[in-house]
């Protein structure tokens with residue numbers, strides 16, 4: 001029946017005229033899968049809202065009675081106006097377009113994407129911790145201070161250092177803190193040193209932090225066994241060197257075999273050793289940075305100690321130091337008093353604050369919980385299994401992918417698609433994208449920079465042998481497809497089953513649209 | 521006991537070792553010099569089951585006094601950069617979805633559209649609150665954003681002199697001072713008079729500078745004159761960096777519309793738990809002209825291989841993994857989950873809700889201000905307009921008052937001390953009110969304070 005039918009013609013009541021629905025967009029489109037999700041701004045209908053507030057009985061003064069008119073906005077800042085139902089639907093649909101550790105393996109090298117225990121989340125959401133104001137006096141925060149003191153003590157035990165700060169919010173913040181500690185130490189001895197040495201395999205935050213710490217970067221090369229080249233290190237050392245930043249195991253997943261010689265050479269010129277703890281997972285309970293000769297250590301609690309990465313953060317990057325640097329630590333520090341109570345204390349020659357409050361406290365609480373759940377034996381078990389998994393996976397890939405520095409690895413292995421690229425045109429990026437449709441997050445690609453077509457694979461200890469075998473099979477399948485079909489085959493098309501296909505990164509940079517308001 | 525989250529059976533471990541031609545797990549560590557290897561185990565508290573750890577946490581929690589209506593809970597009048605605003609169930613629930621919580625940085629955009637789009641929406645909303653074109657995908661906290669804002673200003677102008685108002689949060693100023701030891705910034709502090717920045721001396725002798733920094737509202741709660749700050753920036757050739765409270769944009773003109781070049785701030789009031797100070801959210805916004813100096817991650821829009829709308833991190837050439845020692849910042853891990861939380865909270869609030877919490881907070885602050893100032897011997901520090909926070913001079917030291925009021929169930933505020941030594945604000949009580957404070961709570965607080973300072 002056409003809508004044009006005259007309702008009067010057959011005596012039936014016709015359809016009522018229905019007004020058009022203006023503004024906004026339907027939020028019930030079936031978007032599980034690959035349909036584009038509208039932005040919250042497109043879902044907005046002016047006048048709609050979700051918020052409601054407490055009844056307060058406070059006089060309802062007008063804005064003009066509270067703040068002089070010249071300060072008041074003429075029009076309010078425009079925000080999306082949505083119902084709570086649409087808000088929940090929108091963000092829930094976004095989660096359906098997102099991979100995560102809870103969904104499956106995430107062998108992203110250098111990132112230690114292990115399973116994040118749920119009890120740690122629960123600990124961090126308990127009101128007795130989550131609702132404490134950071135300026136509450138110590139008498140009101142004894143429970144918090146005890147957690148922080150115990151965490152510091154545990155981190156010192158794990159690293160073999162004597163004191164720590166929990167303020168740095170992530171690894172890079174820890175690095176810069178460490179460099180400022182180095183500076184304070186040398187200055188206290190009346191020395192003006194200008195250079196910091198880093199290996200060419202170092203993570204990008206290392207050189208960036210060196211610059212922010214006011215030092216110049218001197219890069220040393222890697223020898224053919226994947227370690228720091230001792231000769232170039234010795235040549236680079238001198239009285240103007242403040243320190244060296246090392247990751248051990250390094251970003252190739254290899255233990256620095258010459259660490260004792262390196263430490264001796266560095267200390268001989270009066271410089272300090274900085275330990276980038278991103279890879280600590282490999283050596284928990286096996287060897288401690290303090291025993292290797294390191295003076296300053298940062299830890300990535302969001303790697304080794306299973307605090308979730310939150311899609312890019314928050315993390316926590318505590319810094320532990322040897323006794324001779326303890327007085328320089330950022331303050332205030334949580335302290336255990338003789339009477340068993342807890343308080344804040346300022347180190348004698350503190351470099352000052354490096355966080356607006358006390359650090360990412362709820363992340364620290366998660367790490368405290370994780371350490372308690374493990375104890376000494378459990379942490380050693382973590383390291384052993386992480387290293388076992390990485391070596392086993394590496395053996396599975398032997399013969400198909402290149403093994404650029406072929407010796408036993410620690411918690412991760414760096415393999416290369418260079419030969420495959422030469423033979424078939426299959427690049428590391430293609431491998432990564434094809435893996436996404438085979439059900440795995442990709443490894444880290446093109447890092448470390450010194451390995452061509454690098455695939456840096458860190459399975460972590462929480463993936464089962466079955467998962468590792470499936471991951472290896474997937475990697476071998478990608479290589480086989482390329483050999484059989486050439487590079488233009490499956491991998492170059494991938495991914496096809498993900499919420500979006502390969503994204504045009506160059507276009508994003510060329511025509512910058514970084515807000516909804518910049519859309520034309 | 522072994523590691524509780526390791527799935528391997530003993531048989532599987534043995535088989536894997538066999539595949540590697542090894543006999544024991546110890547042999548995995550053969551490349552570590554024997555002399556270095558730990559002989560005994562780590563000196564740690566003993567391993568505990570989940571239930572035992574939870575019991576211990578409950579015990580420890582009993583020694584905390586959180587804000588809110590729970591056992592041992594305090595009615596919170598403390599602010600100083602961390603505020604007791606409403607966080608609704610919908611926001612807590614969405615922000616704890618494990619797809620957001622347990623993802624890494626969106627390096628593989630094809631499987632990270634959820635986080636990327638949430639960040640794109642966040643960037644849009646923060647840019648609007650700031651009144652500027654660009655906002656990044658978050659930094660660690662307000663203090664970190666201030667440092668990065670100053671770094672941007674110094675890099676853009678080539679001038680290391682920083683004129684920083686004493687009204688900027690003293691803890692953030694302390695962080696700026698710490699990092700300036702590395703970057704070599706020369707930070708000059710501009711004093712306050714009656715709670716707001718005294719611009720006169722700097723304006724009278726306007727030597728060139730790279731950054732002018734001011735709080736809006738400032739640490740003592742006062743609404744600063746941004747026109748005067750802009751004027752000083754123009755006279756000195758500096759970028760104007762404004763440390764802004766995002767809630768203020770619900771009522772006040774945005775810092776960008778008042779001349780800010782860079783807006784930094786603490787995003788905790790946007791749906792993030794007090795959390796004993798973290799994780800919080802560093803807000804960062806700037807002009808489009810400065811986007812190539814922007815610190816941290818930026819999400820942009822693009823298309824995929826089929827021409828479909830997609831999001832991706834962009835202008836990556838600024839960042840440490842590519843630029844290394846020449847990067848605009850060293851930040852890598854940021855506070856993405858908190859940014860996603862803020863986007864959800866701002867969506868929950870909407871246009872009217874943001875205005876509402878700003879207005880309701882301002883009303884509660886006015887009611888508290890007038891009630892407390894009516895007490896004999898209590899005097900407001902400043903006659904200048906404020907939004908939701910103000911400083912009071914008490915006949916006793918603020919710390920003493922705070923201690924006494926805890927016994928009555930109130931967190932009375934924050935004592936003004938560090939960063940204000942020798943000024944008239946030292947020893948004052950900084951009181952904040954949010955939309956959550958009721959008339960009954962404020963009346964009770966005033967009555968208790970009156971008793972406590974007698």
Ligand SMILES: Cc1ncc(COP(=O)(O)O)c(C=O)c1O
Nearest residue numbers: 110170171172203205278852853
């Ligand atoms: C080796 C290494 N060093 C440093 C970092 C920096 O840590 P964050 O991202 O926490 O700042 C990372 C992490 O990305 C890393 O892998």
